Structure formats: C-alpha cells, structure tokens
Amino acid sequence: MKKSFLKKLSRNEMNDRIFSVVGLLATLLGVGVFLVLLADVAMDGLKRLNWSFLTSFPSRNPFDAGILSAWVGTVWLMAVTGAIAIPLGIMAGIYLEEYGKRNKLAGFIEVNIANLAGIPSIIYGLLGLGLFVRFLDLGRSVLAGGATLALLILPIIILATREALRAVPVSLREASFALGATKWQTLKYQILPAAFPGILTGIILAMSRAIGESAPLIMIGALAYIAFLPQQLSDPFTALPIQIFNWVSRPQHEFAVNAAAGILVLLFITLMMNGLAIWLRYRFEKKVRW
Amino acid sequence: MQKIIEASNLRVSFGKTQVLKNVSMTLHKDKITAIIGPSGCGKSTFLRCLNRMNDMYDNFKLEGAISFKGDNVYAKETDVIEMRRRIGMVFQKPNPFPSSIYENVAFGLRIQNINDKKILDEVVERSLKKAALWDEVKDRLGNSALRLSGGQQQRLCIARTIAVESEVILFDEPCSALDPTSTRKIEDLILELKKHYTIIIVTHNMHQAKRISDFTGFFHLGELVEFGETKKIFEDAKEKLTRDYVRGDFG
Numbered sequence: 001m002k003k004s005f006l007k008k009l010s011r012n013e014m015n016d017r018i019f020s021v022v023g024l025l026a027t028l029l030g031v032g033v034f035l036v037l038l039a040d041v042a043m044d045g046l047k048r049l050n051w052s053f054l055t056s057f058p059s060r061n062p063f064d065a066g067i068l069s070a071w072v073g074t075v076w077l078m079a080v081t082g083a084i085a086i087p088l089g090i091m092a093g094i095y096l097e098e099y100g101k102r103n104k105l106a107g108f109i110e111v112n113i114a115n116l117a118g119i120p121s122i123i124y125g126l127l128g129l130g131l132f133v134r135f136l137d138l139g140r141s142v143l144a145g146g147a148t149l150a151l152l153i154l155p156i157i158i159l160a161t162r163e164a165l166r167a168v169p170v171s172l173r174e175a176s177f178a179l180g181a182t183k184w185q186t187l188k189y190q191i192l193p194a195a196f197p198g199i200l201t202g203i204i205l206a207m208s209r210a211i212g213e214s215a216p217l218i219m220i221g222a223l224a225y226i227a228f229l230p231q232q233l234s235d236p237f238t239a240l241p242i243q244i245f246n247w248v249s250r251p252q253h254e255f256a257v258n259a260a261a262g263i264l265v266l267l268f269i270t271l272m273m274n275g276l277a278i279w280l281r282y283r284f285e286k287k288v289r290w
Numbered sequence: 291m292q293k294i295i296e297a298s299n300l301r302v303s304f305g306k307t308q309v310l311k312n313v314s315m316t317l318h319k320d321k322i323t324a325i326i327g328p329s330g331c332g333k334s335t336f337l338r339c340l341n342r343m344n345d346m347y348d349n350f351k352l353e354g355a356i357s358f359k360g361d362n363v364y365a366k367e368t369d370v371i372e373m374r375r376r377i378g379m380v381f382q383k384p385n386p387f388p389s390s391i392y393e394n395v396a397f398g399l400r401i402q403n404i405n406d407k408k409i410l411d412e413v414v415e416r417s418l419k420k421a422a423l424w425d426e427v428k429d430r431l432g433n434s435a436l437r438l439s440g441g442q443q444q445r446l447c448i449a450r451t452i453a454v455e456s457e458v459i460l461f462d463e464p465c466s467a468l469d470p471t472s473t474r475k476i477e478d479l480i481l482e483l484k485k486h487y488t489i490i491i492v493t494h495n496m497h498q499a500k501r502i503s504d505f506t507g508f509f510h511l512g513e514l515v516e517f518g519e520t521k522k523i524f525e526d527a528k529e530k531l532t533r534d535y536v537r538g539d540f541g
C-alpha cells in the first residue's frame with residue numbers, strides 16, 4: 001500500500017520535471033527567435049537610424065529617404081483610432097457588464113464580441129473600405145484609416161473593460177451600496193477607479209496592436225509615397241507599417257536597410273507601449289491590495 | 291419595548307432554490323438580536339433582505355413583507371438609497387475602500403453632496419470616536435485604510451456606517467476573520483452601540499450570542515425554528531433542535 005503511494009508520487013514529480021523542461025524550451029525558443037530577428041534587423045537598420053532619417057520625406061533615393069510622413073501619419077492614426085475606440089469601448093464595456101440585462105440577447109452580443117476580437121485584420125480592412133472609404137465617402141483619409149483601426153480594436157477594449165470591472169471584488173460594491181450609494185455613484189467613485197489600471201492596460205495593448213497593423217490600411221488604400229504631412233482629418237496619409245512594407249518590396253538592398261531602420265522605430269514604440277502597460281499594472285497592483 | 295423592523299411570512303428564493311421558508315420575526319429598537327444557525331441555513335440571506343442588499347442579484351425573489359418603522363421596505367415607492375443609509379451593514383470580511391481612513395468615513399456623506407470640510411472633519415472624528423478607533427488613527431487619517439489591521443478595518447467599517455447616521459446596523463459574522471483580542475473589542479463596541487442603535491448580528495459563536503444579545507433567533511434549513519429572549523433560547527428552549535444546536539451537538 002505504502003509502496004504504490006510512493007511510486008505514484010515520484011511519477012507525478014517526474015511529470016512535473018518533464019513539463020517544466022518542455023515549458024522552458026518552448027519559452028526559450030520563442031524568446032530566442034525574437035532575439036535573432038531583432039539582432040538581424042538591428043544589424044541592418046541601426047546604421048541607417050539617424051536624425052535625418054526621422055525628419056525626411058520618402059524619396060526615390062534610398063539615402064535621402066526618411067520616415068517623417070510615416071511616423072507623423074502613425075501619430076495621426078493613433079489619435080483618431082484612440083479618440084473613437086477608447087470612449088466607445090469603455091462605454092460599451094461598462095454597459096454590457098453593469099447595466100445590460102442578463103438575457104439571450106446579451107449572451108449573443110457577448111459571444112459575438114469575443115469572436116470579433118479574433119477576426120483577421122484584413123476583414124476589417126474590407127469593412128473599412130466598403131463602409132468608410134466608399135459608403136461614407138471619406139476617401140483614403142486619416143479619418144477612414146483611424147476609424148477602420150478603431151473597429152479593429154474596439155472588441156479588445158470592450159473585453160478588457162469588462163474583465164477589469166469583473167475583477168473588482170464584490171465586497172467593494174457591497175460596501176458602497178450599504179452606505180446608500182446609487183449604482184452610478186458606486187461605479188464612478190469605487191468601481192471605475194479600482195478597474196482603471198486594468199482598463200488602461202487593455203487600452204495600451206489594443207493601441208499597440210493597432211499601431212503595427214498594415215493589412216487593413218493597405219486594404220483601404222493608404223498610400224506609401226506621401227511627401228507632405230496630413231493637416232486635417234480628410235487628408236491622405238501613410239503610416240510606419242505601410243512605409244516599411246513598401247520599402248521591403250523594392251528590389252534595391254538600400255531600401256531593405258531603410259525598412260530595417262523603420263522596423264526598429266516601430267518595434268521601439270510598441271515595446272515602449274507594452275512596457276508602459278506592464279509598469280502600470282505592476283504599480284497599481286502594488287498600491288491596491290484587497 | 292418598541293418594535294422597529296418586522297418581517298412577516300418571508301419566502302425568498304434565488305432562481306429555483308428556495309432559501310427562506312416562511313420566516314417571521316420582530317426586531318426591537320435599541321436591542322441586540324443575534325441570529326444563529328448552521329452554515330447555509332439562510333442567515334446572511336435574511337439579514338441582507340432587511341436592507342435590500344439582495345437586490346444586487348438578478349435571480350432574487352421575495353414574497354411576504356418587511357416593514358421598517360411601519361413603512362414597507364419592498365414597496366415600489368420605497369427610496370432604497372435612503373433606506374440603506376438608515377439600515378447600515380458591516381460584512382464578514384472587513385471591506386474598507388482602497389482610500390484613506392478619512393475618506394472611508396467621509397464617503398457616505400460625500401455621496402449625499404456634503405463636502406464642507408468643517409462638517410466632514412467633525413463627523414469623521416465623532417464617528418471614529420464612537421467606533422473606538424479615534425485614538426489609534428487620529429495622527430494618520432490620511433493613511434491608506436488598507437494598511438490597518440483586520441480588527442481596525444472592521445471598526446473603520448462600523449465608523450463609516452455610523453457616519454451616515456444609520457439607525458439599524460446589520461452585522462454579518464463581523465468577527466469571523468478576527469483574532470480573539472480584536473473580537474473582544476468589537477463585541478464591547480457593539481454593546482456600547484446598543485445605547486443608540488438597533489443591532490442585528492449573525493454569528494457562529496455561541497458565546498458571542500450569549501454574551502451580547504438580548505434576543506436570539508435560531509435558523510435551520512431556511513426556517514426560523516425558534517425566536518425569543520437570549521436567556522430563554524440558551525437555557526430553556528422549546529424546540530429540541532434548538533437545544534441540540536446551542537449545546538453544540540451539531541452545526
């Protein structure tokens with residue numbers, strides 16, 4: 001009796017060990033591939049990364065070409081995307097989590113939002129092309145591009161908001177209600193502040209997803225060669241991923257170097273955003289403990 | 291003896307599960323009523339019916355009536371917000387807001403749009419004194435309430451309730467997460483509060499019920515088996531079930 005018990009335990013321990021080794025290998029593989037890619041890009045791109053690269057318009061001459069219109073376009077896009085997706089996403093998340101009745105329709109909406117978050121981004125490009133560019137006649141503008149990316153990240157923000165709201169302990173709600181707070185007061189003064197770091201993290205991750213998207217922008221016809229900066233929402237635009245995509249597809253090696261430098265800039269921005277999200281989460285988790 | 295809350299023929303269910311079966315109880319003003327019974331018998335559910343905290347649950351259903359000072363608590367025209375202010379609640383696990391000690395006590399006033407610093411200062415001090423916490427925290431009112439000990443947090447929750455001038459305070463096993471010293475402090479505090487507040491306390495602790503309460507109700511499987519003066523329930527109960535339970539034979 002005792003013997004078989006011991007045997008079983010050691011077998012479990014064995015499984016534990018195997019799993020941790022396999023897990024470690026998988027992790028190393030992922031990180032390793034990323035590092036090799038990064039090193040490769042860095043070796044090509046670093047030497048091209050200088051001030052004039054950041055402040056020049058694209059050009060036929062690879063040594064003159066820069067990413068000014070691309071990164072300014074990306075900033076415009078992110079501003080439009082954020083301005084649309086953040087308030088809509090948060091409000092929809094709050095509504096669905098706090099006010100929506102738990103019925104069949106709610107269940108249907110819930111499943112669909114989860115599914116929307118998993119749809120390939122090129123489909124959103126098609127939708128943007130049909131809805132914003134053609135039907136609403138916004139053209140290939142910053143507004144159309146930003147609205148398309150907003151659609152893309154809306155489900156992510158809605159889900160993140162709901163998750164953050166759900167993570168707030170019921171006891172906090174009860175404390176507030178028991179003092180005679182209304183539902184709205186409870187939400188505004190207790191639940192939302194407690195959920196804020198989670199919502200913010202979700203927003204940053206969603207935005208960092210949007211910033212790297214090229215397919216939907218290509219789909220709605222964003223241009224690669226733009227020798228001016230957008231002045232208003234109806235102006236055409238380019239963006240970093242588009243510019244990179246364009247350079248990569250040129251035959252000359254010098255453009256590939258430009259692309260590598262552009263990728264470094266994009267990677268830097270994305271990593272900074274993710275880092276910010278992690279830092280915020282860490283900071284608030286330390287500050288607020290239940 | 292004046293009655294303040296009266297529950298008659300309460301039947302409560304969550305979805306298809308019936309949790310309370312035909313419970314009737316009269317609660318007296320400025321007395322302590324203890325509610326005892328094994329886990330899952332509906333004590334918390336009963337308590338939460340009194341200030342409509344169960345309204346939070348979509349599948350909550352109540353039949354029968356509860357009146358507070360003669361007004362029907364579950365009437366359509368009842369101002370639930372005002373009613374919850376007058377019937378406060380302290381929970382099993384201390385649940386201070388993740389803000390300062392001061393703001394924890396002030397919150398109940400702020401949501402009534404009382405923001406005058408002088409009034410708030412006064413109420414915060416008075417409430418913390420009444421909750422026997424003032425001396426321990428008066429030098430650090432701006433500190434996070436989450437850094438207080440469990441017992442202090444629980445007294446802060448009591449202070450918070452006192453601050454909105456509740457008349458009734460419902461306690462749901464307020465000491466079950468506390469050490470014996472903190473428990474004793476809360477018990478003494480409850481005895482002190484009895485002078486001005488009606489108190490209803492759910493407890494697992496027979497000694498606690500015996501020591502502090504004037505009346506005791508014994509619940510079993512969603513029914514109020516017996517209700518009466520604490521002395522009577524503990525020494526000379528009518529029902530065999532009650533006698534067995536208070537002797538510690540089950541539960």
Ligand SMILES: Nc1ncnc2c1ncn2[C@@H]1O[C@H](COP(=O)(O)OP(=O)(O)O)[C@@H](O)[C@H]1O
Nearest residue numbers: 304307309328329330331332333334335336347
């Ligand atoms: N919100 C709810 N939804 C469904 N069932 C519930 C809910 N609250 C309580 N119950 C059920 O009601 C019964 C009584 O619970 P409760 O009043 O918490 O018991 P006690 O406080 O006496 O331990 C339990 O069986 C519990 O599972």
Ligand SMILES: [Mg+2]
Nearest residue numbers: 333334335462
């Ligand atoms: Mg309980």
